[in-house]
Amino acid sequence: MADVIGLWISAILTIMITTLAWKDTPVSKTAEHIYLGVITANSIVMAWGNIDSIGIQKIMSGQFLYIIPVILGIMAYARYSKENFWIYRYPIALVVGIGVGTAMSGLVGGSVIDQIKSSFWNLNVPGDIGASLNNLIMVVTLVSAMMYFIFTIKATRSPIAIKLSTFGRYAMMAAFGYSFANTIATRINQYAGRIAFLMLEWLQLG
Amino acid sequence: MGENGGIGKTLANLPTWLYFGLIIIAMAYITLYPLGFPIPISDQTRYVYAAVDALEPGDIMFVDMGYESGTIAFMEPGMVAVFRHAISKGVKLVIVSSAVESPMLVGRLMEKVKPEASGYVYGEDWVHLGYFAGGEPAYASLLGDINGLVTEDYQQTPTSELPLMQELGTPTADDIDLVGIWTAGGDVVEGWIRQAAVKYDLTFITEVNEMMVPTLLPYYPINCDGILNGGIGAAEYENLSGFAGEAIKLSDMMTMGGLVVLIFLILGNIGFFMTKGGKS
Numbered sequence: 001m002a003d004v005i006g007l008w009i010s011a012i013l014t015i016m017i018t019t020l021a022w023k024d025t026p027v028s029k030t031a032e033h034i035y036l037g038v039i040t041a042n043s044i045v046m047a048w049g050n051i052d053s054i055g056i057q058k059i060m061s062g063q064f065l066y067i068i069p070v071i072l073g074i075m076a077y078a079r080y081s082k083e084n085f086w087i088y089r090y091p092i093a094l095v096v097g098i099g100v101g102t103a104m105s106g107l108v109g110g111s112v113i114d115q116i117k118s119s120f121w122n123l124n125v126p127g128d129i130g131a132s133l134n135n136l137i138m139v140v141t142l143v144s145a146m147m148y149f150i151f152t153i154k155a156t157r158s159p160i161a162i163k164l165s166t167f168g169r170y171a172m173m174a175a176f177g178y179s180f181a182n183t184i185a186t187r188i189n190q191y192a193g194r195i196a197f198l199m200l201e202w203l204q205l206g
Numbered sequence: 207m208g209e210n211g212g213i214g215k216t217l218a219n220l221p222t223w224l225y226f227g228l229i230i231i232a233m234a235y236i237t238l239y240p241l242g243f244p245i246p247i248s249d250q251t252r253y254v255y256a257a258v259d260a261l262e263p264g265d266i267m268f269v270d271m272g273y274e275s276g277t278i279a280f281m282e283p284g285m286v287a288v289f290r291h292a293i294s295k296g297v298k299l300v301i302v303s304s305a306v307e308s309p310m311l312v313g314r315l316m317e318k319v320k321p322e323a324s325g326y327v328y329g330e331d332w333v334h335l336g337y338f339a340g341g342e343p344a345y346a347s348l349l350g351d352i353n354g355l356v357t358e359d360y361q362q363t364p365t366s367e368l369p370l371m372q373e374l375g376t377p378t379a380d381d382i383d384l385v386g387i388w389t390a391g392g393d394v395v396e397g398w399i400r401q402a403a404v405k406y407d408l409t410f411i412t413e414v415n416e417m418m419v420p421t422l423l424p425y426y427p428i429n430c431d432g433i434l435n436g437g438i439g440a441a442e443y444e445n446l447s448g449f450a451g452e453a454i455k456l457s458d459m460m461t462m463g464g465l466v467v468l469i470f471l472i473l474g475n476i477g478f479f480m481t482k483g484g485k486s
Contacts, residue, residue: 175420
């Protein structure tokens, strides 16, 4: 019985939110607010679960050092007081510092050195003209896109450099087009799941 | 301009409800009457398959199930196919969630995977540790000393009572053979790449939604060994692995929806060039 009720609630909410395709209506807004309410409630429960298991339970079991993050967490709420706003900056500074420090450990290797290494393509793949051509396109695209951001080129007025820079701009536009197409594909896929649910699970037409 | 201007203006200003409506009708129709569009398999998917297929019985796959209900339509089928493949190889699964909503979805995921049908026992062959907060520093902690950070699983069973957790030492990354990240959060994968693939040189696969793929391509394949490109990638994986599921069913809908969008894109551009937009 609970499954059937869940199925109907899910189907009705899907239809309610779909009315947004026509225009923003109280029906679609209601579905949106129900979703946000459920997610917020769940987030609070999960957050409390974290505080309980990583904070309170550890302190209760005698690991008193865990009181430090709990105090830092409480300090973050000073954000809501105009007089004590400065207290909020300390836990945030700590969180940002740890975050940046952790990310830095892999940033240079992963986002700089490895990516430079992976941009060295073999322009002559034996027996595979397609791969060679593909790699050549990658090299030209990379160089031309980088040329676009070397602003002194415009001052030198070198025709080759300017043509490469223009090609770089078109290459980037193609990349942005690819990103946009992927964004559309994501949205379609998200809704495809709901259509399949309505047709196959709710209406059982398939 | 006359008649052309009129048609152009109409094409350039088609009402939103019309194309949303047609997309919905086209996808609903194809659900009932699938056309079986071909599913070519990309190299990105082949590499994901190869990474899972290379695992040996008893190897440990560490998974961040970080997707939420909005992206369940294409994340879940990909995860089900990869899990079924991993389980068929006898791989053990350690599941954590970097998104608050995700732990609620693990139950329905594992109902579809059915690990018990392959003799899998919870605690010995797979564990679900629930949500963890903290972003990248937390990823570093999980890979450094998971038992130091997580003391109980999602059902509040102490991790000391779960045999699989006892197989994970310090640093935990040394005991992990494959890292798989399923997320719709842009910074999540990059954080995991830095901590797992760069710092510990672990084999790394991921499924992200389509719009995130371009941001990950610079990491592929040197740091990110394989990428499942959303629903399309999931369908490719199901096709490749032989574990057919929901993604293959959805692939026709995705193709049809994309075709309708493409038609409207062409019509909109014709309208644009027929009106003053084209002249300017």
